[in-house]
Amino acid sequence: MSELHGLQTRITEFEKEGTRVIAVSPDSVELNRGVVDRFGLSFDVLSDPELALTDALGLRHEGAGIDGGDVPRPATFIVQDGRIVWRDLTDNWRVRIQADELLAALREVTGPS
Template sequence: MDLGFDVVDLPETDHVAEGETAPDFVRPLVNDEFWEDVALSDLTADGPVVLVFYTMDGAFPATYMWNELRDRDFDDYDATVVGLSISTPYEHKTLIEERGMSFDLFSDPKNEVAEQYGVVNDLDGMAGISEPRPATFVIDGDRTVQYAWVAQEWPDFPDYDALEAAVEDVV
Protein backbone atom coordinates (compact mmCIF):
# COMPACT_ATOMS: atom_id res chain seq x y z
CA MET A 1 0.00 0.00 0.00
CA ASP A 2 1.37 3.41 -0.95
CA LEU A 3 0.88 5.77 1.98
CA GLY A 4 2.09 8.83 0.08
CA PHE A 5 4.89 9.34 2.61
CA ASP A 6 7.73 7.42 4.18
CA VAL A 7 7.60 6.01 7.69
CA VAL A 8 10.86 7.01 9.36
CA ASP A 9 12.44 5.49 12.47
CA LEU A 10 13.31 8.18 15.00
CA PRO A 11 16.53 8.05 17.02
CA GLU A 12 16.45 6.77 20.59
CA THR A 13 15.56 9.38 23.16
CA ASP A 14 16.18 9.76 26.87
CA HIS A 15 12.71 11.09 27.66
CA VAL A 16 11.10 11.67 31.04
CA ALA A 17 9.90 8.25 32.23
CA GLU A 18 7.18 6.91 34.48
CA GLY A 19 7.99 7.53 38.14
CA GLU A 20 10.10 10.62 37.41
CA THR A 21 9.14 14.18 38.25
CA ALA A 22 7.79 16.08 35.26
CA PRO A 23 9.83 19.24 34.61
CA ASP A 24 7.93 22.40 35.45
CA PHE A 25 7.72 25.19 32.90
CA VAL A 26 5.86 28.44 32.20
CA ARG A 27 4.56 29.15 28.70
CA PRO A 28 1.58 30.91 27.12
CA LEU A 29 -1.49 28.69 27.52
CA VAL A 30 -4.03 29.38 24.78
CA ASN A 31 -7.78 28.78 24.80
CA ASP A 32 -10.51 29.88 22.40
CA GLU A 33 -10.67 33.38 23.93
CA PHE A 34 -7.20 34.45 25.15
CA TRP A 35 -3.82 33.28 26.36
CA GLU A 36 -1.71 33.90 29.42
CA ASP A 37 1.51 32.56 30.94
CA VAL A 38 0.73 29.49 33.05
CA ALA A 39 3.01 27.04 34.86
CA LEU A 40 2.49 23.30 34.55
CA SER A 41 2.61 23.19 38.36
CA ASP A 42 -0.41 25.52 38.47
CA LEU A 43 -2.36 22.94 36.48
CA THR A 44 -1.17 19.92 38.48
CA ALA A 45 -2.10 21.75 41.72
CA ASP A 46 -5.72 21.25 40.56
CA GLY A 47 -5.25 17.53 39.79
CA PRO A 48 -3.85 15.22 37.11
CA VAL A 49 -2.72 16.61 33.76
CA VAL A 50 -2.46 14.88 30.40
CA LEU A 51 0.35 16.67 28.55
CA VAL A 52 0.26 16.02 24.80
CA PHE A 53 3.31 16.99 22.71
CA TYR A 54 2.50 17.23 19.03
CA THR A 55 3.78 18.53 15.71
CA MET A 56 3.03 22.05 14.61
CA ASP A 57 -0.57 23.12 14.08
CA GLY A 58 -1.86 22.34 10.62
CA ALA A 59 0.29 19.24 10.12
CA PHE A 60 -1.79 16.09 9.60
CA PRO A 61 -0.46 14.34 12.78
CA ALA A 62 -1.66 17.26 14.91
CA THR A 63 -5.07 17.28 13.28
CA TYR A 64 -5.42 13.51 13.66
CA MET A 65 -4.32 13.47 17.32
CA TRP A 66 -6.63 16.29 18.41
CA ASN A 67 -9.60 14.91 16.48
CA GLU A 68 -9.09 11.54 18.19
CA LEU A 69 -8.76 13.07 21.67
CA ARG A 70 -11.82 15.27 21.09
CA ASP A 71 -13.91 12.41 19.72
CA ARG A 72 -13.00 10.14 22.64
CA ASP A 73 -14.35 12.74 25.09
CA PHE A 74 -11.07 13.15 26.96
CA ASP A 75 -12.51 16.38 28.31
CA ASP A 76 -14.99 14.26 30.31
CA TYR A 77 -12.23 12.94 32.62
CA ASP A 78 -11.34 14.59 35.91
CA ALA A 79 -7.98 15.57 34.47
CA THR A 80 -6.76 18.60 32.57
CA VAL A 81 -5.76 17.79 28.98
CA VAL A 82 -3.34 20.28 27.42
CA GLY A 83 -1.22 20.26 24.31
CA LEU A 84 2.20 21.69 23.56
CA SER A 85 3.82 22.50 20.23
CA ILE A 86 6.08 25.05 18.58
CA SER A 87 3.10 26.88 17.06
CA THR A 88 2.33 30.45 18.06
CA PRO A 89 -0.67 31.47 20.18
CA TYR A 90 -2.35 32.82 17.03
CA GLU A 91 -1.98 29.45 15.27
CA HIS A 92 -3.27 27.68 18.40
CA LYS A 93 -6.41 29.82 18.48
CA THR A 94 -7.07 28.90 14.85
CA LEU A 95 -6.57 25.16 15.53
CA ILE A 96 -8.87 25.29 18.57
CA GLU A 97 -11.59 27.04 16.56
CA GLU A 98 -11.26 24.87 13.43
CA ARG A 99 -11.25 21.57 15.36
CA GLY A 100 -13.98 22.60 17.83
CA MET A 101 -11.65 21.71 20.71
CA SER A 102 -12.17 22.37 24.39
CA PHE A 103 -8.47 21.74 25.15
CA ASP A 104 -5.94 24.47 25.90
CA LEU A 105 -2.57 24.53 24.13
CA PHE A 106 0.85 25.67 25.35
CA SER A 107 2.92 27.66 22.85
CA ASP A 108 6.66 26.91 22.85
CA PRO A 109 8.15 28.28 19.59
CA LYS A 110 11.76 27.62 20.68
CA ASN A 111 10.92 23.97 21.55
CA GLU A 112 12.60 24.32 24.95
CA VAL A 113 9.99 22.26 26.83
CA ALA A 114 10.38 19.35 24.41
CA GLU A 115 14.11 19.55 25.15
CA GLN A 116 13.42 19.32 28.91
CA TYR A 117 11.21 16.28 28.36
CA GLY A 118 13.59 14.60 25.90
CA VAL A 119 11.11 14.54 23.00
CA VAL A 120 12.80 16.81 20.45
CA ASN A 121 12.50 15.87 16.77
CA ASP A 122 15.08 17.60 14.55
CA LEU A 123 13.49 18.25 11.18
CA ASP A 124 15.38 16.74 8.25
CA GLY A 125 17.18 19.24 6.07
CA MET A 126 16.45 22.20 8.34
CA ALA A 127 19.53 23.05 10.39
CA GLY A 128 18.57 24.22 13.86
CA ILE A 129 14.84 23.63 13.37
CA SER A 130 13.00 21.15 15.54
CA GLU A 131 9.56 20.34 16.87
CA PRO A 132 8.33 17.92 19.52
CA ARG A 133 7.88 14.32 18.49
CA PRO A 134 4.41 13.07 19.38
CA ALA A 135 4.33 12.11 23.06
CA THR A 136 1.83 11.85 25.90
CA PHE A 137 2.45 12.09 29.63
CA VAL A 138 -0.09 11.56 32.40
CA ILE A 139 1.13 13.61 35.36
CA ASP A 140 -0.37 13.45 38.85
CA GLY A 141 -0.89 16.29 41.32
CA ASP A 142 2.67 15.89 42.65
CA ARG A 143 4.05 16.17 39.09
CA THR A 144 5.02 12.50 39.06
CA VAL A 145 4.76 10.95 35.62
CA GLN A 146 2.30 8.06 35.87
CA TYR A 147 2.28 7.19 32.15
CA ALA A 148 4.62 8.06 29.29
CA TRP A 149 4.41 7.29 25.59
CA VAL A 150 6.88 8.73 23.05
CA ALA A 151 6.80 8.15 19.28
CA GLN A 152 9.48 5.79 17.94
CA GLU A 153 8.81 6.56 14.29
CA TRP A 154 7.28 9.30 12.17
CA PRO A 155 4.39 9.34 11.86
CA ASP A 156 3.37 7.51 15.01
CA PHE A 157 0.34 7.96 17.22
CA PRO A 158 -0.46 7.13 20.84
CA ASP A 159 -2.37 4.04 21.85
CA TYR A 160 -5.47 6.01 22.84
CA ASP A 161 -7.00 3.08 24.75
CA ALA A 162 -3.84 2.79 26.88
CA LEU A 163 -3.87 6.56 27.42
CA GLU A 164 -7.50 6.46 28.55
CA ALA A 165 -6.72 3.58 30.93
CA ALA A 166 -3.78 5.52 32.38
CA VAL A 167 -5.98 8.58 32.96
CA GLU A 168 -8.65 6.42 34.63
CA ASP A 169 -5.98 4.95 36.93
CA VAL A 170 -4.85 8.42 38.08
CA VAL A 171 -8.21 10.14 38.56
Protein backbone atom coordinates (compact mmCIF):
# COMPACT_ATOMS: atom_id res chain seq x y z
CA MET A 1 0.00 0.00 0.00
CA SER A 2 2.79 2.40 0.83
CA GLU A 3 3.95 2.38 -2.79
CA LEU A 4 0.66 4.06 -3.74
CA HIS A 5 1.32 6.75 -1.17
CA GLY A 6 4.84 7.12 -2.57
CA LEU A 7 3.46 7.57 -6.10
CA GLN A 8 1.04 10.21 -4.84
CA THR A 9 3.88 12.26 -3.35
CA ARG A 10 5.47 12.55 -6.84
CA ILE A 11 2.26 12.71 -8.85
CA THR A 12 2.80 16.26 -10.13
CA GLU A 13 6.16 15.19 -11.53
CA PHE A 14 4.57 12.26 -13.34
CA GLU A 15 1.95 14.64 -14.70
CA LYS A 16 4.66 17.04 -15.86
CA GLU A 17 6.08 14.14 -17.87
CA GLY A 18 2.67 13.80 -19.51
CA THR A 19 2.20 10.47 -17.80
CA ARG A 20 -0.94 9.04 -16.28
CA VAL A 21 -0.69 6.74 -13.27
CA ILE A 22 -3.04 3.81 -12.73
CA ALA A 23 -2.88 1.24 -9.95
CA VAL A 24 -4.60 -2.14 -10.16
CA SER A 25 -5.62 -4.29 -7.21
CA PRO A 26 -7.71 -7.44 -6.84
CA ASP A 27 -9.88 -5.66 -4.25
CA SER A 28 -13.47 -4.52 -4.63
CA VAL A 29 -14.38 -0.99 -5.70
CA GLU A 30 -15.47 -0.28 -2.11
CA LEU A 31 -12.12 -1.35 -0.63
CA ASN A 32 -10.25 0.65 -3.26
CA ARG A 33 -12.36 3.70 -2.45
CA GLY A 34 -11.24 3.34 1.17
CA VAL A 35 -7.60 3.26 0.07
CA VAL A 36 -8.06 6.26 -2.25
CA ASP A 37 -9.69 8.27 0.55
CA ARG A 38 -7.21 7.22 3.21
CA PHE A 39 -4.12 8.17 1.19
CA GLY A 40 -5.76 11.03 -0.72
CA LEU A 41 -4.87 9.44 -4.07
CA SER A 42 -5.56 11.57 -7.14
CA PHE A 43 -4.85 8.75 -9.61
CA ASP A 44 -7.15 5.87 -10.46
CA VAL A 45 -7.06 2.63 -8.48
CA LEU A 46 -8.80 0.00 -10.57
CA SER A 47 -10.47 -3.12 -9.31
CA ASP A 48 -9.55 -6.44 -10.98
CA PRO A 49 -11.34 -9.04 -8.82
CA GLU A 50 -11.56 -11.57 -11.68
CA LEU A 51 -7.85 -11.01 -12.42
CA ALA A 52 -8.69 -10.31 -16.10
CA LEU A 53 -5.94 -7.75 -16.68
CA THR A 54 -3.69 -9.58 -14.21
CA ASP A 55 -3.91 -12.77 -16.29
CA ALA A 56 -3.62 -10.92 -19.60
CA LEU A 57 -0.20 -9.75 -18.43
CA GLY A 58 0.80 -13.05 -16.82
CA LEU A 59 0.88 -11.68 -13.27
CA ARG A 60 -1.27 -14.17 -11.36
CA HIS A 61 0.37 -15.38 -8.15
CA GLU A 62 -1.53 -18.46 -7.03
CA GLY A 63 -2.52 -18.76 -3.40
CA ALA A 64 -0.61 -15.67 -2.31
CA GLY A 65 -3.58 -13.69 -0.98
CA ILE A 66 -4.18 -13.36 2.73
CA ASP A 67 -7.22 -15.65 2.35
CA GLY A 68 -5.26 -18.13 0.22
CA GLY A 69 -6.76 -16.78 -3.00
CA ASP A 70 -4.88 -15.66 -6.08
CA VAL A 71 -3.52 -12.11 -6.35
CA PRO A 72 -1.31 -10.25 -8.83
CA ARG A 73 2.40 -10.35 -8.12
CA PRO A 74 3.68 -6.82 -7.48
CA ALA A 75 4.71 -5.33 -10.82
CA THR A 76 5.18 -1.93 -12.39
CA PHE A 77 5.02 -1.18 -16.11
CA ILE A 78 5.75 1.88 -18.19
CA VAL A 79 3.48 1.90 -21.24
CA GLN A 80 3.87 4.20 -24.23
CA ASP A 81 1.66 4.33 -27.30
CA GLY A 82 -0.24 1.31 -25.97
CA ARG A 83 2.84 -0.90 -25.64
CA ILE A 84 4.85 -1.94 -22.61
CA VAL A 85 8.27 -0.32 -22.88
CA TRP A 86 9.65 -1.08 -19.41
CA ARG A 87 8.76 -3.34 -16.52
CA ASP A 88 9.86 -3.93 -12.96
CA LEU A 89 9.11 -7.33 -11.44
CA THR A 90 10.50 -7.37 -7.97
CA ASP A 91 12.09 -10.66 -6.88
CA ASN A 92 10.83 -10.02 -3.35
CA TRP A 93 7.23 -8.99 -2.88
CA ARG A 94 8.00 -6.89 0.16
CA VAL A 95 10.31 -4.65 -1.85
CA ARG A 96 8.73 -2.36 -4.44
CA ILE A 97 10.24 0.19 -6.74
CA GLN A 98 10.34 3.69 -5.24
CA ALA A 99 8.63 6.63 -6.93
CA ASP A 100 12.02 8.34 -7.46
CA GLU A 101 13.46 5.32 -9.27
CA LEU A 102 10.31 5.00 -11.34
CA LEU A 103 10.47 8.66 -12.33
CA ALA A 104 14.10 8.22 -13.39
CA ALA A 105 13.20 5.13 -15.43
CA LEU A 106 10.30 6.99 -17.04
CA ARG A 107 12.56 9.86 -18.13
CA GLU A 108 15.19 7.47 -19.43
CA VAL A 109 12.85 5.16 -21.33
CA THR A 110 10.37 7.58 -22.82
CA GLY A 111 12.57 10.63 -23.27
CA PRO A 112 11.43 14.26 -22.91
CA SER A 113 7.70 14.77 -23.23
